[in-house]
Amino acid sequence: MSTSRNPPPPWHGWLALGLLPIAVLVVAPATWPRWALMWVLSIALFAGCKWLTWRRRRVIDAPGWLHVAYLFAWPGLDADGFLRSRPGFARHAVPRREWVGAGVKAALGIALFWGAPRLLPADHPLAVGWLGMIGFIFIAHVGLFHLLSCAWRTAGVNARPLMLRPLASQSLAEFWGRRWNTAFRDLTHRFLFRPLTTRFGPRTALVVGFVFSGLVHDLVISVPAGGGYGGPTLYFLLQALAMMLERSRRGRRAGLGAGWRGRGFTVLVLAVPV
Structure with missing residues (x-):
C-alpha cells in the first residue's frame, strides 16, 4: 500500500507552468525558425504540466527511480496513478x-x-x-x-494508454473525456474541472477547461506562426458549447450522445470547424 500525504495548497506547482513559456518567449532568438519555437514552447509547457502534477502528488513512498521515470520516461500526467505502482510485484x-x-x-x-x-x-x-x-x-x-x-x-507500472480508440467515440463527452489525449484530460479534470465545479458549477468548469486548452494551443501554434490568433481558443470553446448542447434535454431527445446520431454529431463538431 502506498502512503499518501495531505493535499498541498491549491497554488502549489502552478508557477513553473506560467514562467517556463514566458522564459522561452523572452530568451528565444528572433532568428529561430517557427517550427523550432513551436517545439521549445511545447516542451516548456509539458515540463510545467509535469512539474505541477508531480509537485501536487499525494504519494510519498514511491522509490526514487519511479519518480524519475514519471518525470522523464512517461508522457502521462497522472502522477499518483503512476507512483502508486509496485513494479515487479503486480505485473x-x-x-x-x-x-x-x-x-x-x-x-x-x-x-x-x-x-x-x-x-x-x-x-x-x-x-x-x-x-x-x-x-x-x-x-x-x-x-x-x-x-x-x-x-x-x-513491468507492473500503472501507465494507461493516452489514446483509447478515439474513433470509437459515440459522443463528444466520450471523445474528450475518456478517449482523446487522456494525459491532458487528467490534468484539466483534476486541477480545473473538479475545483471549479465545486465553486461555480459544471457548466462554468467545462467552459473554463476548454478555453484553457484553446489558450494552450494558441500559445504553441498561433504564437510561433505569427497569425491565426484566437482560432484554437474559438475551436475549443465551440467544443464546450456543443458538449453542453449534447447533454441538454433537447440534445438527449435528439440522440446526440449515443448511437449513429451521436457519432455523426461528434464527427461534425470535431472536423467541420477545422
Whole structure:
C-alpha cells in the first residue's frame, strides 16, 4: 500500500507552468525558425504540466527511480496513478495483439509522415501539412506512446494508454473525456474541472477547461506562426458549447450522445470547424 500525504495548497506547482513559456518567449532568438519555437514552447509547457502534477502528488513512498521515470520516461500526467505502482510485484500481461496494434499504428504514422507527402504534388502544401500532422500523431501519441504504455504495464507500472480508440467515440463527452489525449484530460479534470465545479458549477468548469486548452494551443501554434490568433481558443470553446448542447434535454431527445446520431454529431463538431 502506498502512503499518501495531505493535499498541498491549491497554488502549489502552478508557477513553473506560467514562467517556463514566458522564459522561452523572452530568451528565444528572433532568428529561430517557427517550427523550432513551436517545439521549445511545447516542451516548456509539458515540463510545467509535469512539474505541477508531480509537485501536487499525494504519494510519498514511491522509490526514487519511479519518480524519475514519471518525470522523464512517461508522457502521462497522472502522477499518483503512476507512483502508486509496485513494479515487479503486480505485473500485467499485455496481450500480444495490443503490442502489434501499437506497432502497426506507429508504422502507419511513419508512412504518412515521410512517405505519403512525397506522392503529392509540391503545389499542395495544405494537404502535405495535414498528412504530416496526422502522421506525427500516429507516430507519437497513437503508436510510440502506446508501445511505452505496454512496456510499463508489463513491468507492473500503472501507465494507461493516452489514446483509447478515439474513433470509437459515440459522443463528444466520450471523445474528450475518456478517449482523446487522456494525459491532458487528467490534468484539466483534476486541477480545473473538479475545483471549479465545486465553486461555480459544471457548466462554468467545462467552459473554463476548454478555453484553457484553446489558450494552450494558441500559445504553441498561433504564437510561433505569427497569425491565426484566437482560432484554437474559438475551436475549443465551440467544443464546450456543443458538449453542453449534447447533454441538454433537447440534445438527449435528439440522440446526440449515443448511437449513429451521436457519432455523426461528434464527427461534425470535431472536423467541420477545422
